[in-house]
Each structure stands twice: as C-alpha cells, then as structure tokens.
Amino acid sequence: xxxxxENMTEMPEQExxxxxxxxxxxxxxxxxxxxxxxxxxxxxxxxxxxxxAENIFLRIRGSEKICITGKNGVGKTTLLHKIAEExxxxxxIHAEYMPQNYEELLQLHVTPVExxxxxxxxxxxxxxxxxxxxxxxxxxxxxxxxxxxxxxxKAKIFLLxxxxxxxxxxxxxxxxxxxxxxxxxxxxxxxxxxxGQSSVSRMTESILMRYAIKYTV
Numbered sequence: 001x002x003x004x005x006e007n008m009t010e011m012p013e014q015e016x017x018x019x020x021x022x023x024x025x026x027x028x029x030x031x032x033x034x035x036x037x038x039x040x041x042x043x044x045x046x047x048x049x050x051x052x053a054e055n056i057f058l059r060i061r062g063s064e065k066i067c068i069t070g071k072n073g074v075g076k077t078t079l080l081h082k083i084a085e086e087x088x089x090x091x092x093i094h095a096e097y098m099p100q101n102y103e104e105l106l107q108l109h110v111t112p113v114e115x116x117x118x119x120x121x122x123x124x125x126x127x128x129x130x131x132x133x134x135x136x137x138x139x140x141x142x143x144x145x146x147x148x149x150x151x152x153x154k155a156k157i158f159l160l161x162x163x164x165x166x167x168x169x170x171x172x173x174x175x176x177x178x179x180x181x182x183x184x185x186x187x188x189x190x191x192x193x194x195x196g197q198s199s200v201s202r203m204t205e206s207i208l209m210r211y212a213i214k215y216t217v
Contacts, residue, residue, distance in 0.1 A: 027168040027196035031062035035093065035169060035197045038083060043075045052078060065191060065198050077173055083199060084171045096167040100174055102158045108147035112137065112157050115146060116164065131160055151178035168196035 029035060040056040052075030060066060068076050077100060087095040099105070107115050112132055117124045132142050135156050146154060155178045162170060170191075191198050 025195055026166065027194065029063050029093075029168055029196055033062055035060045035062070035064075036083065036087060038086065040079075040082070043079055043082075045075075046078060058083070060197060060199070063195060063197050065194075068199065080171060080173050080199065087169055087171060093169050094165070094167045095169040095171060096162045096165050098158055098162060098170070098172040098175055100177070103151070103154055106146050106154060106158065109145055111143050112146060112149075113142050115157065116161055131164075135160065152180060155179060170194065170196065170198040172198065 036058065037060075038056070038058040041054065042051050043053040043056055044051055052073075056079065058066075068080060070076050081099065084095070084097040084099070087093065088097060113125055113128050116128045116131075119125075129139075129142055137153070137156075141149065141153070146157065149157075155175070159175070
C-alpha cells in the first residue's frame with residue numbers, strides 16, 4: 001500500500017483544500033532536454049478575425065515551470081491550446097492538458113470511481129476510493145454521477161486523473177478557477193514539487209511567481 005499511496009499527502013484539518021502530489025520521480029525530465037521550442041509570428045483569434053499577439057518565442061527545457069500572464073483577451077488561452085496541441089502529439093514525452101472547459105472532457109454520467117479506474121478490478125477501485133477519501137469525498141459522493149458534483153469537486157477529479165497518468169509535462173489553463181482560496185498554497189506547492197515540466201496560464205502571480213519563469217503575452 002505504501003507505493004500505491006505515494007502520491008497522497010497527509011490530510012490537514014482545513015476543509016476545502018486539496019491534498020495530493022502531482023507525479024512522481026519517474027516524471028523528471030533531464031535538465032538539458034528541450035521540451036518545446038515554439039515560435040509563432042502571429043497569434044490569431046480562433047475565428048481568424050484579428051491578431052492577438054506577434055513575435056512569440058518560447059523555449060522550455062527540462063523541468064522548468066512557466067506561467068503565461070497578460071491582460072484579459074490577449075490570447076493566453078489560445079496560445080496555451082496551440083502549445084498543448086503540439087505537446088500532446090509528441091511520442092518522447094507524456095503530456096496532459098487541463099483546459100478551461102475541462103468539464104466537457106469528463107464523463108459526467110459515470111461516478112468518480114468509474115471515471116478514474118481503468119482496470120475494472122476491485123483493487124484498482126479500492127485505490128481510487130483511498131485517493132478520493134484523501135480529497136474529502138464522502139462514500140456517497142464517490143458513487144454519484146460526476147454531473148451532480150460541484151465545480152471544485154470536478155476539478156479535483158481532473159487533477160487526480162492527471163496525477164495518476166504518469167505524465168511528465170502538464171499544461172493547465174487557469175487551474176485554480178473552481179477551487180476554494182484554501183487551495184491556492186496547496187496548488188503552488190504541488191506545481192513547485194512536480195518533477196516534470198509545467199506550463200500554466202492565469203494563476204494568481206503570488207501563487208507561481210516565486211519559482212516559475214514568467215512569459216507575458
């Protein structure tokens with residue numbers, strides 16, 4: 001059980017925060033490896049009607065953490081989506097992407113246990129229940145359709161899925177949007193300690209700027 005629970009941390013007393021680690025030591029990327037070198041002369045809106053930004057150049061190596069910042073409407077989500085498309089198609093890394101509309105990627109008709117358990121075996125389901133219990137899900141919530149859960153509970157499920165995936169590159173678009181204020185420090189710690197590479201958009205600067213490279217669009 002020790003190995004199975006290595007991604008979980010001790011549960012504090014405060015309600016509403018999240019308590020688990022992202023990834024494990026296998027997610028580490030060699031410092032000299034270029035994860036992505038991305039150049040874009042012009043960033044257009046998805047409908048192609050106007051230019052959002054120009055002369056974008058981004059190089060990320062090893063386990064660097066970056067945060068894309070900028071005013072509303074300058075194209076942070078559009079840029080992150082383009083970066084995600086490229087990284088998700090790579091075979092030399094394992095990337096996972098949490099877009100703003102992550103709820104659309106969840107299977108809302110199934111329970112959290114059914115969504116997260118890919119084995120179909122009792123042992124796998126028991127491990128999932130242990131993880132969900134550490135996230136303060138009740139037994140009743142574990143067996144209800146995801147559609148009936150709150151936005152924060154759905155976000156926890158998505159992050160837990162990313163944590164269990166074995167990914168070494170994470171792309172997250174405004175991941176704190178549906179979490180309580182108590183989760184801010186926890187998410188900062190999770191991303192800081194993630195051994196792989198992470199690219200994040202629109203988190204509060206106090207959460208990320210202590211250790212992340214800042215790119216402004």
